[in-house]
Amino acid sequence: MTIDSMVEGVHFKLGWGTPEALGARALTVNLSDIAAMGGVPTACVVNLAIRPGLGTRFFDRLYAGLGGAAAAAGVDVVGGNITAADALAITIALLGETGPRVLRRDAARPGDEIFVTGTVGDAALGWRILAGKLPARGAARKFLIDRFLNPIARLAAGQRLVRMSPAPTARNPRSARQKPAPAAIDISDGLWQDLGHVLDRSGVGAEIEAPAIPLSPAYRAVKGDDLELALGGGEDYELLFCWPPGNSAAALTRRLGVPVHRIGKIVGGRGATLLGADAALTRAAARAGGWDQLRPQDTR
Amino acid sequence: MTIDSMVEGVHFKLGWGTPEALGARALTVNLSDIAAMGGVPTACVVNLAIRPGLGTRFFDRLYAGLGGAAAAAGVDVVGGNITAADALAITIALLGETGPRVLRRDAARPGDEIFVTGTVGDAALGWRILAGKLPARGAARKFLIDRFLNPIARLAAGQRLVRMSPAPTARNPRSARQKPAPAAIDISDGLWQDLGHVLDRSGVGAEIEAPAIPLSPAYRAVKGDDLELALGGGEDYELLFCWPPGNSAAALTRRLGVPVHRIGKIVGGRGATLLGADAALTRAAARAGGWDQLRPQDTR
Structure with a gap:
């Protein structure tokens, strides 16, 4: 829940976008939380805070988008509430089901390799383009804005991850006995911050290889090799997960049905180290929570 | 849910009140929805929209109140989210469980008698006192404000209602076979409006006896026999329920463990008729939804 x-x-x-996209996105950000546990979303309730100036047509369209996203995910909208407010706010609570195994933030173990689905940083760029803070043109602009407005929750990938049993290895003999589900989280606050949640909860550290961070062509077109928003920008709703060594990114891509890249590994100790980046970024990464202020907050 | x-x-x-009371009340209004179905509340998630100017101490106290109310109701707070906003808003989604029988709004049948728990209109008066719209002093003032700030969800009464089998009667032979659960709703929008939801969903009408509407001594001290807010004011979180004839209010009071009053009966047709009131109130009651504007909304 x-x-x-x-x-x-x-x-x-x-x-910034259509009412339909807004409604769909409000559900998707919740679907992503269920995806990050490997769950199957089942039912939701919607609280709508409405302000003067928005008519029936707007809310019909918003609900159409929300309903379409719900239907596509097999989710029943089972109730709701409407309240007056000064600003429009859409709050959704979502219920999901899992079997006995579930992806957890506290399951990372030294030796695990760290993977992410898709590419990161796109939504943060899209948000900045929409907010007028970043110039961009053409296909890159369109792609990045779309990544912000129309995120996709990695439900199928999460469900496959939780069903897959990590192959037992000499370094991870536990997996042969207990078949633990891998550690995972969705990237909503930014790769570095969400990785930090996994490390904190698991009591481990990580080494991240900067050149391995997956960037979209659009990201590269706008930002080149500048990883700041790839590490610090949120709202991508990709999955970050850990896996015992021995599976290539290509094999995991086939098994999960989404592009997967290996970005580093879990080590003993605490905190994450960024390898292979320029000095300034390496220093910024070393500062805990150093990217909090980069989250797309407060558009005013 | x-x-x-x-x-x-x-x-x-x-x-108006303490942060603790605010936190508890935010859960109670949800508990009341579960009570109205005869359910057992199990788990909740909390969305907090926070604005500048409220410190850690405030939120600690708010969560303490919320946590206390959750513990008292056997509810686990299983997750939450915090967002920035211009106004403080507490949104809670609550999950409950029921057996195969559940109290429903569409289960009222002609011949059923209509009961309410407790007294009605108190919270609406308390709200008006707090908002400076109504003068009141002493014990009555204290009681009415408390009824607004510290409502009680009728969870045990709802659960007992759903377990009790209406005694079969000549007028309700169906109850002997099917043991349907009675119709019920919680009075959040006001007695008249919430009764209307039951009537609409059940496809029936009602006759309500104005002198039978249960008023607290504090209500009478402030408003005398003026029923306007007893019928139109919300936020009481009492239960309104229907029951086949043959059970006295006293017997139901004993069985439910809360004060119960009979206020009228379900009849064929559509809409509710108010009997035994003065002409102005009778006319107002006859206008569908005529009390919507009396709801405690928009304190600004």
Whole structure:
């Protein structure tokens, strides 16, 4: 059971996209939390804080988008509430089911390799383009904005991850006995911060290889090799997960049905180290929580 | 699964009560929805929209109140989310369980008698006193404000109602075979409006006896026999339920463990008729939804 909220002026502005996309996105950010546990989403309730100036047509369209996303994910919208407010806010609580195995943040073990699905940093760039903070043109602009407005929750990948049994290895004999589900989290706050949650909860450290961070062609077109938003920008809703060594990214890509890249490994100790980046970024990465301020917050 | 939200400036002002009471009340309004189905609440998630100017101490106290109410109701707070906003808003989604029988809004049948727990209208008066719209002093003032700030969800009464089998009667032979659960709703929007939901969903009408509406001594001290807010004011979180004839209010009071009053009966047709009131109130009651504007909304 999870809950998430989108507030006008904080997380979005109305002019940025269609009401349908807004409704779909409000559910998707919750679906992503279920995906990160390997769950199957089942039912949701919706709280709508409405402000003056938005008519029936707007809410019909918002609910159409939300309903479409719910239907596509097999989710029943089972109830809701409407309240008055000064700003539009859509808060959705979502219920999901799992079997006895579930992806957890505290399951990372030294030796595990760290993977991410898709590419990271795109949504943060899209948000900055929409907010007028970053110039971009053409296909790159379109792609990055779309990544922000229309995220995809990695539900199928999460469900496959939880069903897959890590192959037992000499370094991970535990997996042969207990078949633990791998550690995973969805990248909503930014790769570095969400990785930090896994490390903190698991009591381990990580080494991340900067050149291995997966960037989209659009990201490269706008930012080149600057990894700041790939590491610090949120809202991508990709999955980060850990896996015992012995599986290539190509094999995991085939098994999960989504592009997967290996970005580093879990080590003993605490905190994450960034390898292979320029000195400034390496120093920034070494500062705990150093990218908090880069989250797309407060659009006003 | 249910969701409800309380927004600063719309549903409450901070100076009205303690942060603890605010946190407890945010859960209670959800517990009441579960009570109205005869369910057992199990787990909740909390979305907190926070604004500048509220410190850690405030939120510690708010969560202490929420946690206390959750513990008292056997509810686990299993997750949450925090977002920035211009106004404080607490949105809680609550999960509950039921057996195969559940209290429903569509189960009222002609011949059923209509009961309410406790007294009605108190919270609406308390809200008006807090908002400076109604003068009141002494014990009555204290009681009415407390009824608004510290509502009680009728969980045990709802659970007993759903377990009790209406005694079969000549007028209700169906109950002997099917043991249907009675119709019920919690009085959150006001007695008249919430009764209307039951009537609409059940496809029946009702005759309500104005002198039978249960008023607290404090209500009478402030408003005398003026029933307007007893019928139109919300936020009481009492239960309204229907029951086949043959059970006295006294017997139901003993069985449910809360004060119960009979206020009228379900009849064929549509809509509710108010009997035994003065002409102005009778006319107002006859206008469908005529009390919507009396709801405690928009304190600004």
